[in-house]
Amino acid sequence: MADHPDSVLSELGFRYDPSDLYQQVIGEVLAASRLLDTPRHLRLLMAQPKNELIVHFPVRLDDGSYRLYKGYRVQHNNILGPYKGGTRFHPAVSLEHVKALAVLMTMKCSLVRLPLGGAKGGVQVSPKELSVNEMMRLTRRFTAALGGNIGPDHDIPAPDVGTNAQIMAWMADTYINFEPSRFRWLGQAVVTGKPIEFGGSHGRDKATGQGLVFVLDELLPELHLAMDQVSFSVIGYGNVGSWTARLLGQRGARLKAVMDHSGAIRADSGIDPDRLATHVRNRGSVAGYDEADGISEKDFYQTQVDLFIPAAMEQMIDLNKAKMIDCKVLVEGANAPTTPPGERMLIDRGVDVLPAVLCNSGGVTVSYFEWKQNRQAETWSADRVDDGLRTAMSAAAHRVKSSARRHQCSLRRAAYCAAIDNIDRVYRTRGIFP
Ligand code: GLU
Numbered sequence: 001m002a003d004h005p006d007s008v009l010s011e012l013g014f015r016y017d018p019s020d021l022y023q024q025v026i027g028e029v030l031a032a033s034r035l036l037d038t039p040r041h042l043r044l045l046m047a048q049p050k051n052e053l054i055v056h057f058p059v060r061l062d063d064g065s066y067r068l069y070k071g072y073r074v075q076h077n078n079i080l081g082p083y084k085g086g087t088r089f090h091p092a093v094s095l096e097h098v099k100a101l102a103v104l105m106t107m108k109c110s111l112v113r114l115p116l117g118g119a120k121g122g123v124q125v126s127p128k129e130l131s132v133n134e135m136m137r138l139t140r141r142f143t144a145a146l147g148g149n150i151g152p153d154h155d156i157p158a159p160d161v162g163t164n165a166q167i168m169a170w171m172a173d174t175y176i177n178f179e180p181s182r183f184r185w186l187g188q189a190v191v192t193g194k195p196i197e198f199g200g201s202h203g204r205d206k207a208t209g210q211g212l213v214f215v216l217d218e219l220l221p222e223l224h225l226a227m228d229q230v231s232f233s234v235i236g237y238g239n240v241g242s243w244t245a246r247l248l249g250q251r252g253a254r255l256k257a258v259m260d261h262s263g264a265i266r267a268d269s270g271i272d273p274d275r276l277a278t279h280v281r282n283r284g285s286v287a288g289y290d291e292a293d294g295i296s297e298k299d300f301y302q303t304q305v306d307l308f309i310p311a312a313m314e315q316m317i318d319l320n321k322a323k324m325i326d327c328k329v330l331v332e333g334a335n336a337p338t339t340p341p342g343e344r345m346l347i348d349r350g351v352d353v354l355p356a357v358l359c360n361s362g363g364v365t366v367s368y369f370e371w372k373q374n375r376q377a378e379t380w381s382a383d384r385v386d387d388g389l390r391t392a393m394s395a396a397a398h399r400v401k402s403s404a405r406r407h408q409c410s411l412r413r414a415a416y417c418a419a420i421d422n423i424d425r426v427y428r429t430r431g432i433f434p
Helices: 007-011 021-036 040-046 095-111 132-149 165-177 181-190 207-219 239-250 273-283 297-302 319-324 340-348 362-376 382-407 411-430
Strands: 051-060 066-077 083-090 118-124 155-159 231-235 254-260 263-266 293-295 305-310 327-331 352-354
Touching: 007 021, 007 040, 021 040, 021 095, 021 340, 021 411, 040 411, 051 095, 051 132, 066 083, 066 095, 066 132, 066 155, 083 095, 083 165, 083 362, 095 118, 095 362, 095 382, 095 411, 118 132, 118 155, 132 165, 155 165, 155 181, 155 362, 165 181, 181 362, 207 239, 207 352, 207 362, 207 382, 231 239, 239 254, 239 273, 239 305, 254 273, 254 297, 263 297, 297 319, 319 340, 340 352, 352 411, 362 382, 382 411
Parallel strands: 083 118, 083 155, 231 254, 231 305, 305 327, 327 352
Antiparallel strands: 051 066, 066 118, 254 263, 263 293
């Protein structure tokens, strides 16, 4: 592989690999930095995480045997505040992936103007293969292995793909048990996305989907679309996909097609998002849902919709998928679901692409509200959380729109510009230590 053509990445020793998610994400960060003319030392800082931690730890399985697991925590940047970002349990978790996702967290927090930095973590594991007790032991050992590398003032994990409120409860409980007793009450602020009865926040479960809907409230009118008249399709029916579908359904939008790891379904007259959510909760996937027709993956992509919402994994919308998709607007619910060639193809075909850094930042925004409630020993009402989220999402959407006008660029680049400009100002004010 050749040296990287970007001088910042070649200085850092990167070999050019356009299919690498980390290089794709950093490529966008550097392109936005060039547009802003940020100093070279800031570009170098952004192109490499501050800390990359890899831990190996054993877990006792129910049959008495032991398995060794690999876990990660990458802390990208903390100039704005403590590191913040999810914990993923998935077989495809790798250092490069976690690094890319950590950069995206820095961008999201800065775009929404949260006083938080960016991080991400995960364990290479297939959660479906573990029992509840094995999952609990794995979570607790992982948390213990992270030790002082996480903390309410330092780095605050949250749920992501393959993790949920229960796992956050085990993480917080484990962390608290290692804390000196006088700080224990604050210990629960070490993670967000916890169950309501243990320091969780109202509205956190639906937050990413709700944030996406609030962003659409701001952007759809300019695209000459009305929320109560649009049709949409979704990839992934986990937390983000199902909440987005249900909340859009409540606003009168029609869910036409859904695809997940088990296959794809379609009903032109509309799929009931709540009933499908119940089916997926009971059966684990959309397969076997009898109020829609099973369709091929190709038919799914070619289904004509107003909004196409990838809400599953990264890099799903590559060039070939982008050629097939028949939509007016692609709304990124997942992190980095569209590859750069995929995005170029969509834009060439006249599709508006609403970037994840804006569209899925509702999750971390309500995480911030949860952290704040924990630290102030408060419980906010569901309405207060919703109002705060609406205000934050609408301000972020306006920031992206005015950045796109100022820099005459795509919404993705505009979102990165708005995020990096904020970070640049803080570095200029604080200076580089010593
Ligand atoms: N995992 C979510 C994300 O990718 C949430 C992170 C958080 O709440 O800290 O944005």
